[in-house]
Amino acid sequence: MRGFRIELGEVEAAVAAHPDVAQAHVIVREDRPGDRRLVAYAVPADGATPDPAAVRAHLAGNLPEHMVPSAVVTLEAFPLTVNGKLNHKALPVPETTGTAGARPPRTPREEILCGLFAEMLGVRRVGVDANFFDLGGDSLLANRLTTRVNAEFGTDLTIRTLFEAPTPARLSARLDEGGEEGGALDVLLPLRPFGTRPPVFCVHPAGGLSWCYSGLIKHIGPEYPVYGLQARGLDRDEPMPSSLGEMADDYVRQIRTVQPAGPYRLVGYSAGGVIAHAMAARLEQLGETVDLLSVLDTYPGQRMPPIDEQGVLADLLRWVGYDRRYLGDGPLTHERVTEVLQSLGSAMASLEQCHIAAITRIYANNSELFNSHLAEKFSGDLVLVVATLDKIDISPKPDTWQPYVGGAIRTTEIDRHHTDLMKPGPLAEIGRILAAELRRIDGAGQDDVAHPTAKEN
16 A cells, blocks of 8 residues: 555454454545545444544554554454444445645654644644644643643743644744754764753664664653654765764764763674764763663674665665555665655654665765764663574674673563564553663653753744
């Protein structure tokens, strides 16, 4: 559907796994020509009353975005034919859900705001032009929404602001005092720049973008600022680093512009894990403390396989869940990949052909740097998350890190594929792991104080 492979059985199993659901059935409806959407029908468990919004939230945490139904309809029983089979034609048309204003978010901030709007309204997704009040928001929900926005962005909005700027696009502009957001491809990307604790810095994988971490924010307490680190050269022509150590030094300088002194918290997925480890070692050499280093399914000395431009473009489509086979057997082009990304409801829709070309160059360069890097030793602990579903006997083991870590290696295995770790379900698991580590480090009873890195507007 729309270029995505949909496994209806997998979606049905996820719906049926909700504790309030006894039976589930999922279909693709086309009630208006060309408007195909995924709809789930659920029969309640004994004594239960499933909340469609809660069921959708459950699904969003366990399925790729394109497999989350746009609506969940509860029925006392499924309609049957005279032969006792499910009567698909008798399944009711779902009520309209909040997919109005369906122009997709163009920046990470808009993506976060769209998520907050959808959460408050109890719908799967809203676009950047969706009006909060037109979709059923009232003053009570508006107060809750402004509270969440203020917690996420360290602002001091009032309900009046929401009345004046009731869409994610207009509210994002208001957060910038009327200006355009910009900066979505900067090296240091503020995903949530305010909080009372030391920030969490998340390092990009090989492609150079750290937007994938925006889905982690809601799983880490609002007291923690969150920043992404992104590769140089995404939005302008500038020299690329000649070594992974040079890159780590650059990123250390970047994070010290918002946090001059430790303790530092670093997270890295895939190649970003090795970069984060190099940053931790460098910070120690500078006399700083790193009290959280978490690497997500990556190992020192592991080699990235050779990849050409076609492989990078195919990876870009895979990362957003698009089935490359729908484009035929011919070579992929920057133009075609850009068209596909712009047709999808994610922040990557804002990427242009020049950005796609930059990502392919960055990916190739980072692969070379990753393969030639000689890791140094970091004296602290390591929090390692291992994706188990694509491991084989010769895969690197957690003790591969032992020569490069002076402290304990705390390993958590999750039953996911490496390439899926930045999807909603795995991110929820990773978020719980990181939140527990942060609570352990900071102590549940420790008083919060405004962190000196927070830049008040």
